[in-house]
Amino acid sequence: MKVTVVGAGAVGASCAEYIAIKDFASEVVLLDIKEGYAEGKAMDLMQTASLNSFDTKIVGSTNDYSKTAGSDVVVITSGIPRKPGMTREELIGINAGIVKEVSSNLIAQSPDAIIIVVSNPMDTMTYLVHKTTGLPKNRIIGMGGALDSARFKYRLAEALGAPISDVDGMVIGGHSDTGMVPLTRLATRNSIPVTEFLSEERLTQVKEDTKVGGATLTKLLGTSAWYAPGAAVSALVQAIACDQKKIFPCSTMLEGEYGLSDICIGVPVVLGASGIEKIVEIELSEEEKEYIKNSAEGVSKTNGLLAL
Numbered sequence: 001m002k003v004t005v006v007g008a009g010a011v012g013a014s015c016a017e018y019i020a021i022k023d024f025a026s027e028v029v030l031l032d033i034k035e036g037y038a039e040g041k042a043m044d045l046m047q048t049a050s051l052n053s054f055d056t057k058i059v060g061s062t063n064d065y066s067k068t069a070g071s072d073v074v075v076i077t078s079g080i081p082r083k084p085g086m087t088r089e090e091l092i093g094i095n096a097g098i099v100k101e102v103s104s105n106l107i108a109q110s111p112d113a114i115i116i117v118v119s120n121p122m123d124t125m126t127y128l129v130h131k132t133t134g135l136p137k138n139r140i141i142g143m144g145g146a147l148d149s150a151r152f153k154y155r156l157a158e159a160l161g162a163p164i165s166d167v168d169g170m171v172i173g174g175h176s177d178t179g180m181v182p183l184t185r186l187a188t189r190n191s192i193p194v195t196e197f198l199s200e201e202r203l204t205q206v207k208e209d210t211k212v213g214g215a216t217l218t219k220l221l222g223t224s225a226w227y228a229p230g231a232a233v234s235a236l237v238q239a240i241a242c243d244q245k246k247i248f249p250c251s252t253m254l255e256g257e258y259g260l261s262d263i264c265i266g267v268p269v270v271l272g273a274s275g276i277e278k279i280v281e282i283e284l285s286e287e288e289k290e291y292i293k294n295s296a297e298g299v300s301k302t303n304g305l306l307a308l
Ligand SMILES: NC(=O)c1ccc[n+]([C@@H]2O[C@H](COP(=O)([O-])OP(=O)(O)OC[C@H]3O[C@@H](n4cnc5c(N)ncnc54)[C@H](O)[C@@H]3O)[C@@H](O)[C@H]2O)c1
Pocket: 006, 007, 008, 009, 010, 011, 012, 031, 032, 033, 034, 037, 077, 078, 079, 080, 081, 082, 091, 095, 098, 101, 102, 117, 118, 119, 120, 122, 143, 144, 147, 175, 223, 224, 225, 226, 229
């Protein structure tokens, strides 16, 4: 399994590190436009191999796509991150051009690859990759919901005073400060609905803290987060590499599912060797349906800013 990660910045390098530590890929190519940057990150990471006991080979490349040839999975993290006070949507002007060019370069070298889109605004960048590459929809995956769900579980565990491993939950909808839909109704602590333990008021707080998870970290760090994003991407890559058939909420092109069409937005999918193997349609409450509808309206508005 060969994986390419474009963008050797905070998220790309973190993603490469987690993939290597999990030791399921034979090779990870890190590519960046900044001269020598990806080579430096790759060398630094390779010098952790004996300490962290992995055999994955990590190779750096300054914009030489020939090194990415024959990749099975490619991850796009290239682009600018937001600064405190910004929304992800404000990044569209710069990131759309980068994502379009990078995806076309990647496909030229790895025509059968599965693409994972990370750059923000992620749902719109995933839509852009659909519209500009014309690849089958199972091979274009937007990463947002896996991260948002991990943050949801963190906030639920905090509210419950429970270990995170005891908690399960999922966030669907757009990967934006207002568009995320944390499904508190379905969240559980060791199979018991969390609604048995937490008041509606506390659950509302959990929901709101989850939705602004990225903004909260951006304010603290001065730029957006990378550890949990990198870990979330590595989990998706592993599900594909190891044909795990795991369910993650991912941004995928909808064709009528959840009453939505011609939009990429986060819904539960089964991830395996062919990428998105199935979109899982769950019964939503009337309130949740309304949240998803509003979330989709927000994503569509951002999609409308693309020059397609
Ligand atoms: N979807 C998510 O859940 C999620 C999570 C975290 C970050 N992000 C997004 O990921 C992106 C990267 O964030 P980061 O913190 O790693 O930023 P960063 O600035 O640390 O890294 C981005 C890297 O992309 C490189 N780059 C820019 N243009 C390029 C090009 N044309 N070709 C190759 N490389 C290029 C830059 O040189 C830089 O090293 C941002 O858009 C951010 O908003 C998304």
